Amino acid sequence: xxxxxxxxxxxxxxxxxxxxxxxxxxxxxxxxxxxxxxxxxxxxxxxxxxxxxxxxxxxxxxxxxxxxxxxxxxxxxxxxxxxxxxxxxxxxxxxxxxxxxxxxxxxxxxxxxxxxxxxxxxxxxxxxxxxxxxxxxxxxxxxxxxxxxxxxxxxxxxxxxxxxxxxxxxxxxxxxxxxxxxxxxxxxxxxxxxxxxxxxxxxxxxxxxxxxxxxxxxxxxxxxxxxxxxxxxxxxxxxxxxxxxxxxxxxxxxxxxxxxxxxxxxxxxxxxxxxxxxxxxxxxxxxxxxxxxxxxxxxxxxxxxxxxxxxxxxxxxxxxxxxxxxxxxxxxxxxxxxxxxxxxxxxxxxxxxxxxxxxxxxxxxxxxxxxxxxxxxxxxxxxxxxxxxxxxxxxxxxxxxxxxxxxxxxxxxxxxxxxxxxxxxxxxxxxxxxxxxxxxxxxxxxxxxxxxxxxxxxxxxxxxxxxxxxxxxxxxxxxxxxxxxxxxxxxxxxxxxxxxxxxxxxxxxxxxxxxxxxxxxxxxxx
Amino acid sequence: xxxxxxxxxxxxxxxxxxxxxxxxxxxxxxxxxxxxxxxxxxxxxxxxxxxxxxxxxxxxxxxxxxxxxxxxxxxxxxxxxxxxxxxxxxxxxxxxxxxxxxxxxxxxxxxxxxxxxxxxxx
Numbered sequence: 352x353x354x355x356x357x358x359x360x361x362x363x364x365x366x367x368x369x370x371x372x373x374x375x376x377x378x379x380x381x382x383x384x385x386x387x388x389x390x391x392x393x394x395x396x397x398x399x400x401x402x403x404x405x406x407x408x409x410x411x412x413x414x415x416x417x418x419x420x421x422x423x424x425x426x427x428x429x430x431x432x433x434x435x436x437x438x439x440x441x442x443x444x445x446x447x448x449x450x451x452x453x454x455x456x457x458x459x460x461x462x463x464x465x466x467x468x469x470x471x472x473x474x475x476x477x478x479x480x481x482x483x484x485x486x487x488x489x490x491x492x493x494x495x496x497x498x499x500x501x502x503x504x505x506x507x508x509x510x511x512x513x514x515x516x517x518x519x520x521x522x523x524x525x526x527x528x529x530x531x532x533x534x535x536x537x538x539x540x541x542x543x544x545x546x547x548x549x550x551x552x553x554x555x556x557x558x559x560x561x562x563x564x565x566x567x568x569x570x571x572x573x574x575x576x577x578x579x580x581x582x583x584x585x586x587x588x589x590x591x592x593x594x595x596x597x598x599x600x601x602x603x604x605x606x607x608x609x610x611x612x613x614x615x616x617x618x619x620x621x622x623x624x625x626x627x628x629x630x631x632x633x634x635x636x637x638x639x640x641x642x643x644x645x646x647x648x649x650x651x652x653x654x655x656x657x658x659x660x661x662x663x664x665x666x667x668x669x670x671x672x673x674x675x676x677x678x679x680x681x682x683x684x685x686x687x688x689x690x691x692x693x694x695x696x697x698x699x700x701x702x703x704x705x706x707x708x709x710x711x712x713x714x715x716x717x718x719x720x721x722x723x724x725x726x727x728x729x730x731x732x733x734x735x736x737x738x739x740x741x742x743x744x745x746x747x748x749x750x751x752x753x754x755x756x757x758x759x760x761x762x763x764x765x766x767x768x769x770x771x772x773x774x775x776x777x778x779x780x781x782x783x784x785x786x787x788x789x790x791x792x793x794x795x796x797x798x799x800x801x802x803x804x805x806x807x808x809x810x811x812x813x814x815x816x817x818x819x820x821x822x823x824x825x826x827x828x829x830x831x832x833x834x835x836x837x838x839x840x841x842x843x844x845x846x847x848x849x850x851x852x853x854x855x856x857x858x859x860x861x862x863x864x865x866x867x868x869x870x871x872x873x874x875x876x877x
Numbered sequence: 878x879x880x881x882x883x884x885x886x887x888x889x890x891x892x893x894x895x896x897x898x899x900x901x902x903x904x905x906x907x908x909x910x911x912x913x914x915x916x917x918x919x920x921x922x923x924x925x926x927x928x929x930x931x932x933x934x935x936x937x938x939x940x941x942x943x944x945x946x947x948x949x950x951x952x953x954x955x956x957x958x959x960x961x962x963x964x965x966x967x968x969x970x971x972x973x974x975x976x977x978x979x980x981x982x983x984x985x986x987x988x989x990x991x992x993x994x995x996x997x998x999x
Contacts (some may be wrong), residue, residue, distance in 0.1 A: 677943035721950035745981035
């Protein structure tokens with residue numbers, strides 16, 4: 352509190368005000384002791400000019416921010432109550448900062464989560480970091496082998512991405528950040544210690560301050576973010592460091608989501624590519640066609656597969672395999688790969704289906720699980736216009752034969768599933784396909800497709816047989832298409848498991864479109 | 878995705894002297910099979926003497942897929958390792974057909990391999 356007379360002379364000064372104005376004493380001129388904002392305000396009051404409406408005068412005295420409330424006494428002296436507003440002012444500024452920052456964070460999350468492409472996500476994170484936090488940012492992703500994907504961004508400059516072998520231990524705190532440990536405070540990092548690779552191209556001025564912060568992902572670190580400011584800019588404050596960590600948390604969450612998705616998508620793509628129908632229309636005088644429709648739930652890709660292994664020469668047997676692995680997702684995919692590889696290795700033994708199945712069974716047995724596969728082996732031999740089949744089911748749905756007269760037979764082969772029991776039993780059945788006849792292999796995704804008029808019926812074996820009965824005389828590819836269409840129309844928009852079909856067709860001698868009659872009469876070309 | 882109005886999966890386990898009774902209701906499939914394996918394993922390896930026989934009642938079973946069958950094979954293996962026999966009661970047609978096609982009925986309901994030692998060969 353100050354008491355000032357109408358001429359601007361200090362009359363009294365209390366203890367609290369003395370702390371603020373240690374040199375002031377009674378009798379001093381006010382304008383010599385206080386900043387103009389206060390002495391001017393005093394003069395205006397004494398001159399009778401009203402400050403009404405503009406609120407009390409405010410200003411700084413030394414490092415404090417003050418509001419001055421005048422009370423005019425009867426004798427013309429003015430009592431100035433100085434109220435310290437420094438903390439409130441500080442709190443208001445902080446609040447504005449916090450608001451601005453939470454807006455930035457929301458923007459960061461929104462922008463980053465909208466992309467599921469890991470590369471693009473890193474690019475955006477680095478670029479946004481230079482916009483809001485630092486002059487330059489380097490995003491170091493977890494290593495792929497020995498090399499780290501690096502994303503460099505400079506404020507106002509382009510974002511560049513590269514994969515390089517870098518020494519992460521050369522950057523203080525980086526190795527720890529990549530393992531997800533809490534960040535090292537910026538003031539402990541000496542910019543002079545930074546290796547050259549950290550500084551983005553075009554960042555010419557010497558580095559003044561550095562923040563290294565982890566990007567926390569879902570359970571595992573998604574990488575680390577290095578923020579750089581040049582020596583001419585002010586160093587990172589403590590609150591900016593906290594903000595950098597919050598930023599990193601948002602970016603890390605988005606990045607690991609993108610990375611998980613990318614991995615999942617890559618696995619799915621690999622599986623699909625592996626399962627693309629083999630381009631085998633015609634092998635040694637027999638037609639083959641396959642169709643595969645993966646489950647719509649990508650995380651639930653099952654383990655349906657088929658392969659056609661042609662013999663080296665026409666006098667040998669071609670081996671066709673169609674199978675289904677229990678379970679879904681990665682586990683099923685791994686087992687599927689194992690089965691296909693093992694069968695490929697066992698091809699020289701294809702004469703004896705039972706032996707192949709027992710060897711395969713032994714290779715698949717595991718004490719940890721009972722994940723099994725069911726499959727059908729078909730050895731096909733075309734000699735003198737006769738197509739002979741040897742079929743063996745290992746716990747799989749029976750193959751169907753579409754005979755030329757429009758009847759459909761279930762092949763009476765039966766055997767044990769593979770991969771779960773100590774030994775397997777299997778009975779091989781032989782049959783002959785007349786020209787125009789088809790043998791159909793299919794997985795349970797077809798007969799257990801849910802749909803129909805009520806939406807909840809299985810397609811079932813009987814409906815499949817009826818559809819197949821109309822396929823006599825058709826080419827293998829047309830049969831597969833027909834069956835796939837049947838299933839698609841049955842399930843319509845509903846969900847479904849993997850569905851695979853393979854058709855083995857003995858071609859109608861000279862397969863011209865008008866040969867219906869001769870086919871029906873069993874006419875055979877020689 | 879249209880949800881199918883199926884009975885919710887439920888498991889009811891009751892221990893009576895030498896036997897463990899298990900009632901399975903609903904779809905035994907990829908989503909529910911772990912529950913069956915974990916539930917029975919808990920009873921097999923819990924305190925006290927393991928049961929001599931595990932009786933699964935499938936009267937309320939509405940559907941089974943390959944994962945469900947895989948779970949039955951695992952239950953059989955674990956029960957067999959402790960010398961317990963598996964019984965599959967009230968089998969619906971679709972279960973019967975699946976067990977027939979995959980040729981595992983005799984295996985699942987046969988006597989335990991060696992009535993003592995740790996793990997079966999498979």
